[in-house]
Amino acid sequence: MRPLLLGVPWDAHSSFARGPALAPPAIRAALHSPSSNSAAEDEQDAVGVIEDRGDLALHDVTDVAAAIEAGAGEVVAAGGLPIFLGGDHAVTPPLVRAMHAQHGPLTILHIDAHPDLYDELDGNRASHACPFARILEAGLATRLVQVGIRTMNAHQRAQATRFGVETIPMHAGFAAALAAVRTLAGPLYVSLDLDAMDPSAVPGINHPEPGGFTVREVISLLGAIPPRALRGADVVELNPLHDWRDFTARVAAKLVKELVRVGRA
Ligand SMILES: [Mn+2]
Secondary structure (H helix, E strand, O other), X not given: OOEEEEEEOOOOOOOOOOOHHHHHHHHHHXXXXXXXXXXXXXXXXXXXXXXXXXXXXXXXXXXXXXXXXXXHHHHHHOOOEEEEEEOOHHHHHHHHHHHHHHHOOXXXXXXXXXXXXXXXXXXXXXXOOOHHHXXXXXXXXXXXXXXXXXXXXXXXXXXXXXXXXXXXXXXXXXXXXXXXXXXXXXXXXXXXXXXXXXXXXXXXXXXXXXXXXXXXXXXXXXXXXXXXXXXXXXXXXXXXXXXXXXXXXXXXXXXXXHHHHHHHO
């Protein structure tokens, strides 16, 4: 599938620090940096086959979520494999609404340190801590599998039970996460929060949570997605203001290339 890249520069619902709205250009710069080449690990060109649709213009928009859904909808309707660059995790519900309009109920693989299942955080139901509560309430996904999780609490555990979320905690081990990914069937959407990885690998994030995946483990998880299941993905929560020598942007770009690889498997 032809990969389509769309930037979603929005972080108004970040609970702790702003910055992810600056991420799409940083990830693009890393994708095109001469410090690496354009191949994914299948030895095929990944960067050169991407059709870049630029960034959504969200500055003077009143209803940003509706604008994201509409803008993403155009990309999704074009066919191919949409890869969305956040933004914080609050971009995911409108992106999933656009995916659902095209594909119907989705299976979602959510890779994150955090369950993001809060009913509300600080009185905000659109918070970047709430996206999967909104998605499941709306019936947009029939199955949500979460891996990398290491911040579960009582409220979010209750939400996970209420919605039937399959949470594979980090302490269950990498093999358990890999086994869960192998059971996924399409139409599959991957929502990838960079903070799923250990903060030592991704300094440029807002909520560093020690004890995460290595970059290699996340590449292996993506590689375990069954063939022809993947329909779209987002990569969210890069904060270039916290990054160090673009390390985190490079990780994001690497994972975009591997998503391209999975999309053509
Ligand atoms: Mn997170």
